[in-house]
Amino acid sequence: MPRKLPGVLVATSDLPSLFICDSGEAITVTAAAGDEKGPPTCKLAGYTGGLMRPRGWGQNVVIDLATLRLTGQVIPLLRDHDTQRIVGHSTAVTNDGRKVDVLGTVSGVGGDAHEVKETSRQGFPWQSSVGVDLTEAKTTFIAEGQKLSANGRNFKGPFHFVQHGLLRETSFVVFGGDPKTSATVKAVAQPQGRDEMNFDKWLQALGFDVATLTDDQKKTLKASFDQEQAAAETALPGRKKKGEKTPTSVKAKRQDDDEDEDEDDDEQAHPTSRHRRRGVQASADDDDALTAQRKTLAADVNRVAGIRELCAQFENPTFKVQNATVLLEAHAIEQGWDLAKTELECRRESRPAAPAAHGKSKDDGISLQAMEGAIILTAGGQIDQVLRSRGDVQAPTWMTRPVNDENRQRVMEASHRFSDMTMMDVARECARMDGTLKAFGRKDILEAAFSGSTLTKIFTSSINARVLARFEQIGDSTMGWCGEAEHADFKVNDVIGLKRGAQGMKKLPRGGTAGDATFEDKGEGYRVHRYAEKYEIDEQDMIDDRMDLFKSIPDDISEQAARLRPDLVYAILLSNPAMADGTAIFHTNRGNVGTSKALDETNLKAAFGTFRTRTENGVTLDLQPTHLVTAADLEFTADGLINSVETRGSSGAGPTKNTLAKKVREVLSDGRIDNGVTDPNSGATVAGNATAWFIFCDRQPVVEVAYLRGTGRAPRIRRYTLDKGKYGIGWDCSMDVGAKGIRSTGYKATN
Numbered sequence: 001m002p003r004k005l006p007g008v009l010v011a012t013s014d015l016p017s018l019f020i021c022d023s024g025e026a027i028t029v030t031a032a033a034g035d036e037k038g039p040p041t042c043k044l045a046g047y048t049g050g051l052m053r054p055r056g057w058g059q060n061v062v063i064d065l066a067t068l069r070l071t072g073q074v075i076p077l078l079r080d081h082d083t084q085r086i087v088g089h090s091t092a093v094t095n096d097g098r099k100v101d102v103l104g105t106v107s108g109v110g111g112d113a114h115e116v117k118e119t120s121r122q123g124f125p126w127q128s129s130v131g132v133d134l135t136e137a138k139t140t141f142i143a144e145g146q147k148l149s150a151n152g153r154n155f156k157g158p159f160h161f162v163q164h165g166l167l168r169e170t171s172f173v174v175f176g177g178d179p180k181t182s183a184t185v186k187a188v189a190q191p192q193g194r195d196e197m198n199f200d201k202w203l204q205a206l207g208f209d210v211a212t213l214t215d216d217q218k219k220t221l222k223a224s225f226d227q228e229q230a231a232a233e234t235a236l237p238g239r240k241k242k243g244e245k246t247p248t249s250v251k252a253k254r255q256d257d258d259e260d261e262d263e264d265d266d267e268q269a270h271p272t273s274r275h276r277r278r279g280v281q282a283s284a285d286d287d288d289a290l291t292a293q294r295k296t297l298a299a300d301v302n303r304v305a306g307i308r309e310l311c312a313q314f315e316n317p318t319f320k321v322q323n324a325t326v327l328l329e330a331h332a333i334e335q336g337w338d339l340a341k342t343e344l345e346c347r348r349e350s351r352p353a354a355p356a357a358h359g360k361s362k363d364d365g366i367s368l369q370a371m372e373g374a375i376i377l378t379a380g381g382q383i384d385q386v387l388r389s390r391g392d393v394q395a396p397t398w399m400t401r402p403v404n405d406e407n408r409q410r411v412m413e414a415s416h417r418f419s420d421m422t423m424m425d426v427a428r429e430c431a432r433m434d435g436t437l438k439a440f441g442r443k444d445i446l447e448a449a450f451s452g453s454t455l456t457k458i459f460t461s462s463i464n465a466r467v468l469a470r471f472e473q474i475g476d477s478t479m480g481w482c483g484e485a486e487h488a489d490f491k492v493n494d495v496i497g498l499k500r501g502a503q504g505m506k507k508l509p510r511g512g513t514a515g516d517a518t519f520e521d522k523g524e525g526y527r528v529h530r531y532a533e534k535y536e537i538d539e540q541d542m543i544d545d546r547m548d549l550f551k552s553i554p555d556d557i558s559e560q561a562a563r564l565r566p567d568l569v570y571a572i573l574l575s576n577p578a579m580a581d582g583t584a585i586f587h588t589n590r591g592n593v594g595t596s597k598a599l600d601e602t603n604l605k606a607a608f609g610t611f612r613t614r615t616e617n618g619v620t621l622d623l624q625p626t627h628l629v630t631a632a633d634l635e636f637t638a639d640g641l642i643n644s645v646e647t648r649g650s651s652g653a654g655p656t657k658n659t660l661a662k663k664v665r666e667v668l669s670d671g672r673i674d675n676g677v678t679d680p681n682s683g684a685t686v687a688g689n690a691t692a693w694f695i696f697c698d699r700q701p702v703v704e705v706a707y708l709r710g711t712g713r714a715p716r717i718r719r720y721t722l723d724k725g726k727y728g729i730g731w732d733c734s735m736d737v738g739a740k741g742i743r744s745t746g747y748k749a750t751n
Helices: 111-121 194-205 215-235 248-259 261-267 271-277 284-313 328-335 339-350 368-378 406-417 423-434 442-451 454-471 539-543 549-575 601-612 632-643 671-675
Strands: 018-030 041-047 061-063 076-079 082-095 100-105 127-133 138-142 147-150 153-156 159-163 166-173 318-321 324-327 483-487 493-495 524-526 529-538 627-631 666-670 693-696 703-708 716-721 728-741 747-749
Touching: 041 082, 041 127, 041 166, 082 111, 082 166, 100 127, 100 166, 147 328, 284 328, 284 339, 318 328, 318 339, 324 328, 328 339, 368 406, 368 423, 368 454, 368 549, 423 442, 423 454, 423 539, 442 454, 442 539, 454 549, 454 716, 454 728, 524 728, 529 539, 529 549, 539 728, 549 671, 549 703, 549 728, 601 693, 601 747, 627 632, 627 671, 632 666, 632 671, 666 671
Parallel strands: 061 159, 076 166, 147 324, 483 703, 627 666
Antiparallel strands: 018 041, 018 127, 041 100, 076 082, 082 100, 127 166, 138 159, 147 153, 318 324, 493 524, 529 728, 627 693, 693 747, 703 728, 716 728
16 A cells, blocks of 8 residues: 655755744734724734744754745734644734734633733733744755845855745744844733824725735835825815914814814725815825825835746746845845846746757756756656655655646656766756866866755755655555554653553542543553665766666665565564563463464454454453454455455355455555564564464554654655765665554464
């Protein structure tokens, strides 16, 4: 059956899958305007776009706001990133490419929400922190001395650059990442004044969505609003200028105006019409200036949106500015480029360049993505599969898109066109892309290629693609009937069971108190171990054009990682070790073992009866058989017993219905039961038995398999560069896994 890969891996380094960045920015909490009983609102500055030092990373981190994804406008507001400590929810999340702001409501009803409200009332300085999921993110390490521009800033390595992260939540914290910042918190009612109300309605009348405007846009619009208001107020009859005394007749007129205040409130929804109804007309020059300002602002909003859409279509290309690599999107927005210039530069940066080995023109050139595809094809792989990144194994971006995607079609066509490239051809083209190619001797080409980053990226992407495709195809007969867990570390973890009596839950009299559940005195302890191997491609492999390594290396990584779990599980079943109580998992004292029991209809029915009537501490366990697992030699026998519609006795008399049909959910077999297996944990060889068969209930698994938390229950791949006079690239593959027999609820039989 296909292997399930629920987790994620990052190929660049050993990083946590959930990234918490403390912004240290202020949080403002304000009671609902006009309704002191309503839930308070809050404003959080989630991330300011700068360097951070998150826990567990070891280096500074920059999140690329241009590619940061949102789950939506409504995300959880938590305490200290704990999903059990709900404070409220957001009502709007804005990302202007330089910072992330969150507007929200303290809608929680628990103790943490109450604490935030009450401490805010006393002026406690809450700060904010955001949680970014890196499951499908791309993480690049920027080495020391290298420069990169993002989020409207310039950065210098070393640091991790995170792209395509997913904003999952924002939290109230005591200390943020920046100790110099402070929070202004107000939990008392602050009704909006007439200016604020007028300004909001003025924006709505112009067709703007207040929640989606950035602070800079609001500032510009507020200036326009104030200018219009000032012009209107100056033109009103009887309005005095600054420093001018108010005549008595004007005071009387103003008193009459105050009596019309209700009418003014109705007119606030359409501020410009108010002046016309009162016979007030701002000057033509002021109107023209305001109209032009609004049009300019609207055009700039549309320009920024268009630039972001264009750059996304071209996979967010980078751009060289004074020897620094910056995101083209950020540079285009900052420099005021129009859409035509942005599209032109996107096409230039995405245009494939000609490989020297083929003498192609620029129009027939090759891109980095095409070289990845060409290597996969040369190694016998397929490029028409849709892949998804799993764990540390990151799929090439273009291979995660639908096959009929226009950009992917172009890459696939180019990949076939250049699939006859040699490894030296690839090295030469990568050195040219990196700008490190100075001479054309083989040693010069290899030295230049391995000193850059493109060759390493292409080789690693090609291996990742093959590992992803291969790992999912490898079957695992232990899936479904083994328990699974995740351990936080490599220390021994105990599995403690409940000790049940014959009665179980007892009737509780009125006013009585429930009794305590009793845990077993002894638990089954085990831990996760790390299993690893490394692979290298060096200078000799490049010169010998060992393209076959891009098939054999990922295939071996997939095979070795995939076989660890079943090797561990079947080593336990075949060796039948003693449990914490000193008795083997399968033992006559437990009533869960049968000898001289060939797999046939009579013995299988008897085994099902034994299985269903198992007891523990006087309690019937009510085990339902879900899996029949046999040696490979018994595969067809087992299939016939469970999946046949009818049975025929030798006399042909009696009922013909197969009463064993569908009594288990799945019939599985494995050659390790026949041949034996080498235990990865101890290195010892455990003998097999070709007549052995087992019955399991997935609700009470006999064996539990554990993985290290955060590894995605999948292999982890990290790349490195050869040194000490050698040119080449290496990859170490590791798998963090452990297994243990934790219950005796199965049944084993042999003949």
